[in-house]
Amino acid sequence: MTKSAKKFASLWIDTSGANIVLKLELNGQVIDEVKEEADKKQSELLLIEIDKLLKKHNLKLNELDKIKAHSGPGRFTSLRVGIATVNGLNFALGRNDFIKPNYGNKLNIILKNKPKI
Numbered sequence: 211m212t213k214s215a216k217k218f219a220s221l222w223i224d225t226s227g228a229n230i231v232l233k234l235e236l237n238g239q240v241i242d243e244v245k246e247e248a249d250k251k252q253s254e255l256l257l258i259e260i261d262k263l264l265k266k267h268n269l270k271l272n273e274l275d276k277i278k279a280h281s282g283p284g285r286f287t288s289l290r291v292g293i294a295t296v297n298g299l300n301f302a303l304g305r306n307d308f309i310k311p312n313y314g315n316k317l318n319i320i321l322k323n324k325p326k327i
Contacts, residue, residue, distance in 0.1 A: 217236045217237050218235075218236070218237050218238070218275050218276075219234070219235065219236055219269060219273060219274050219275055219276075220234070220235040220274065220275060220276040220277070220278065221233070221234055221235075221260070221263075221264075221274050221276070221277045221278070222234075222235065222278050222279070222280075223256070223260075223277070223278070223279040223280070223292050223295065223296055224279070224280040224292065225248075225252045225256065225279070225280070225284075225288045225289065225291050225292030225295075226280050226282060226283070226284025226285060226288055226289055226292070227284060227285060227288060228247065228248065228249040228285075228288075229245055229246060229247055229248055229249075230244070230245070230246045230248045230252055230255060230256055230259055230292075231243070231244070231245050231246075232244040232246075232259055232260060232263055234263055234264075234267060234269075241267070242263060242266065242267065244259055244262075244263055246259050252287075252288050252291040252292065253291045256291060256292065256295055257295065260295075271299065271303065272303055276307070277296050277299050277300055277303075277305075277307075278296065278309070279292040279293050279295070279296040279309050280292065281293065281309050281310065281311055281312045282311050282312035283312060289311050290311065293309050293310075293311050296309055297309060
């Protein structure tokens with residue numbers, strides 16, 4: 211991307227469910243969307259899918275003006291994967307744009323055998 215053709219580029223990540231959803235926007239318009247089945251493999255596939263999407267559009271990570279993630283509610287671990295990835299990328303790029311998860315009214319953690327107190 212040349213400086214004369216600079217556009218506002220955003221990457222939106224949603225790992226709140228069984229799939230990875232990535233949306234790449236230029237100047238507020240979605241130019242590409244990826245939906246990848248990733249049940250319980252979000253942490254293995256997320257960075258690979260981000261890399262493929264950026265390469266497809268000849269973009270580098272540091273050319274993105276904004277990287278955001280769905281903050282919830284959603285699956286506990288899936289949300290953490292997406293949010294931790296976005297927070298890590300923003301930190302590596304020197305940005306102070308961090309996301310705090312919203313797990314909803316109750317955490318999606320179920321104990322099969324409740325401890326006796």
